[in-house]
Amino acid sequence: MNKELKNRVDEICKSFDISQDKLQELVDLFIESADNGLSHNSSNKSFLPMIPTFVTSIPTGKEKGVLLAADLGGTNFRVCSVTLNGDHTFDLIQSKNPIPIDLMSSTSNDLFSYLASKIKSFVKEHHNENFNSDSNNSNKLKLGFTFSFPVEQTSLDSGKLIRWTKGFNIPDTIGKDVVKLLQDHLDSQNVPVHVAALANDTVGTLLARSYTGENKEGLTSIGCIFGTGTNGAYNEKLENIKKLPIDILNDLKSKNINHMVINTEWGSFDNDLKKLPVTKYDTNLDKISANPGYHMFEKRVSGMFLGEILRNILLDLYSEGLLFNKYSNLNDLPHRLKTPWLLSSEGMSLFEIDDSTNLIATELELKNMLRLPTTLEERLAIQQLTRSIARRASHLAAVPISALVIKMDAFKGHNVEVDVGADGSVIEFYPGFRTMMRDAIAETQIGSKGERRLHVNISKDGSSVGAALCALSNDL
Structure with a gap:
């Protein structure tokens, strides 16, 4: 890359870095937002929705x-x-x-x-x-x-x-x-x-993993989805779900029920942007989204949005005269590059790991996906930007998992292991996403020792097997 382009790409990538202090601040805010969501029925933008699912038992695998x-x-x-x-x-x-x-x-x-x-x-x-x-x-x-x-x-x-x-x-x-x-x-x-x-498909992911997991790696306490969108569910103590009406609470307690699965709807975490990182590319994306001002966490983490962030950056670099110089004005750029949502996270997954000579695999994918011819220098810049966007997404993905593990006091006891069921195209197929997420979990309050006791396993068929298991909940 020429020096001017390299310096600008480095600058943009630096804006996507998340420090250890920032990770831990986000974990603290998530716990606070979850507690508020469990206590209030109002749809306050500052709180997580924390929806009671009335699923009150977790499968053992013997059903x-x-x-x-x-x-x-x-x-x-x-x-x-x-x-x-x-x-x-x-x-x-x-x-x-x-x-x-x-x-x-x-x-x-x-x-x-x-x-x-x-x-x-x-x-x-x-x-x-x-x-x-x-x-x-x-x-x-x-x-x-x-x-x-x-x-x-x-x-x-x-x-x-x-x-x-x-x-x-x-x-x-x-x-x-x-x-x-x-x-x-x-x-x-x-x-x-x-x-x-x-x-709910997230609850289903938790139940499906609980059934298939054999508890070899600890009790499954969290189900999460990192795909087109993102969400998570976990098993909460009944006494902490303060927004449940007293008659429902008493009825459940009379049946010796003491836990309920909560659908967090964590895509809406920190809609007020108190702590979430904000770049101008996030702001631009939010403006053209279907729900401006909402699902701010999801817009930084899930597969639907990662490619759009990259597309925004590429247009910005073009406007600065640093990329695609063969096009003399904006009207000449390939229509697909100017069209929102056409740069996919699937394409990014190829850019992420491309080690072909002169990044020829990336060259072919960009021509196929966006009708965009590129130079090697441009492809190197695109790969570096891709890795930075994905790294930020994976590090943010560590926040709700770490926060819920802390909130549940899941490591309480001697050498306790905790299992997390996960589904979704990003966590299953995006190269290195799970590894980068685990690196970030080790940087949260859980620490490297806790990270080693946390197992994130792919849980398939949450919306089918998990939904079926929901139908058994009253009988388990």
């Missing part, structure tokens, strides 16, 4: 039986059958059904009738014998319903839709119990299925 899971996550509706073998293993059958475009803006009846019909077809194909059983709940297949839209959950098997996202717009569903809607349509179509739980 047996056949359960169903249904997942409405966006443009597809998945139905799964999970056979728990009682030895930490399971067998999975699943089907995927695209949601017809017209149903995404139709009526509740149309949408939930369609969902029920797909569950009916699945049960007829794979569990037809259940159609001959009695109609009471004890003989119905239990189903966990992953509904990936904002809901106000009031029990394990009920939750009112707050708002639609992801292109859905069905006004008559707002404020209605989505579990009841699905159950009513299942009943009207005589489907022998009982919707036993409203599930």
